[in-house]
Amino acid sequence: MTTIWTAAFRSAPVSAYESMTLIHPSRAFNDQTLRQVVRVRGAGDRLRIRLSNQYGKQPLTIARTSVAAHDTRSSITAGTDTAVTFGGTAQVTIEAGAEAVSDPVDFVTAGVSDLAVSTYHASDAGPATYHPFALQTGYVVAGDAVSRTRLTGAEEVESRFHLGGIDIEAPEGRRVVAAFGDSITDGVGTTHGTHRRYPDLLAGRLADTSVVNLGIAGNRLLSDVFGERGIARFERDVLAAPGVTHVVVELGLNDIGLPGMLGLPAVPADDLIDGLDSITRQAARAGLTTVVATLTPFAGADGVSPGFDTPEGERTRQHVNKWIRAHFDVVADLDRALRDPAAPAVLRSDYDSGDHIHPNDAGAEAMADIVARAVRESEGPS
Known part of the structure; x- marks a missing residue:
């Protein structure tokens, strides 16, 4: 073998x-x-x-x-x-x-x-x-x-x-999923020392699969500061990682929220769309199976992160999510999985770690379910 x-x-x-x-x-x-x-x-x-x-x-x-x-x-x-x-x-x-x-x-x-x-x-x-x-x-x-x-x-x-x-030496053909994202992928909001991040839980839902967590808290798709911007680090962190077969892209929320917190100009939705399109094209050229996640709710976050939650930011989030759903055949729709059905701009209270942005352990479980389903769907009929 x-x-x-x-x-x-x-x-x-x-x-x-x-x-x-x-x-x-x-x-x-x-x-x-x-x-x-x-x-x-x-x-x-x-x-x-x-x-x-x-x-x-x-x-x-x-x-x-x-x-x-x-x-x-x-x-x-x-x-x-x-x-x-x-x-x-x-x-x-x-x-x-x-x-x-x-x-x-x-x-x-x-x-x-x-x-x-x-x-x-x-x-x-x-x-x-x-x-x-x-x-x-x-x-x-x-x-x-x-x-x-x-x-x-x-x-x-x-x-x-x-x-x-x-790295481990494993049989050829093993599925290796790169979870590429920000603090939500990194696991902020989940319980310390318990391996309850969504990529940890995802590995338990996909047989014979390694899941590597490439989330960085505060990371943005288009701008540096909290780690290199996603479009710059994608090649080093994902494409250069040995054996990667799939990538899950969960990135863009901080491009919307951090400018308001830092007093910077808002990022146009079309710029985020171009960035996501660039990353998925890189992945396709490398032969990776790609799953893109919708951007999750953040209404009410201003109590913890002033400037994050704005009407303009919510319009941008909705615009980007509409494009993701229309553009990709397979989507991990984290927005629909985590939002409050009665208030779609709000994270469900039972999934909220307390800051209205980051999912807790139960929210991470819901994310892992949605992403696992999307990964299987992306591979077509077994």
Whole structure:
């Protein structure tokens, strides 16, 4: 049976400097071990680790890296700690703007596996390339504790640092879905540490499927600041990810809402349509099966996010959604799934995390149902 490398986990990087620092700053590590817990989906006998210095301003040296089965909190399962090498050596130096992919590591993963990736940062390389809302606690201790079973007295961190992805070697033909979007895809509003993001739940609804979460909180389709704009990062985050067969595009809501919050001009609906059209054309040229999601309700959000909810913004949302429904044969209609039937501009109260924008766990369940149905429909009759 032919095997290929497929993406089993991804963490879309965000700038350590000009982007999310406004609300959630990055940090540096010096003579410290960082242990990060990730969930991968897919059975395999080998894996490889991706470390990113995408937004670093100087070379990043990581002295040691290991992967192990996660036990609880900062602990790994005894006897599973496995050294990770890069070009045959433990230490790797990653130039600014680059990524390092490890040598293949013999490590067995089941259908769902929780792994702990530990890295020892011997020297300060400046603020880390990071993903701000991991929704999974990581752990930091002084010194080289990469192989320690439990990190006693560890500092807890809530972001993902330098860890760009994990690939597994899987049989050719496996479905790999890239969930490409903003904070709604990222999982903001769902319960921390419980894997209740809609991409997590989607994987459980699609047999023999890996789902990689490429959502970034605050991300926009057409403008930078909260990560690179979607039309710029699509090639790196989706098209370059190994083994991707499908992409779900959930992006554009922040292009509507953030200008009002930041005092910027409104974005015309036709500009958003052009951006979505550009992304789906890129996906088609790459041979990916594409599902586009409608933009979800946000009425009432001004109480939490002033300037987000405006009449003009709602008209733009409706215009874009009308185009999506008319333009694509298969649509994940998240708007219809999540809106209040009595007030269609409003997120259903039982799906609302409290800010009137982000779905809660129940809302994520509804999203996963709709997206799973759309993915199956996009593939035609079985």
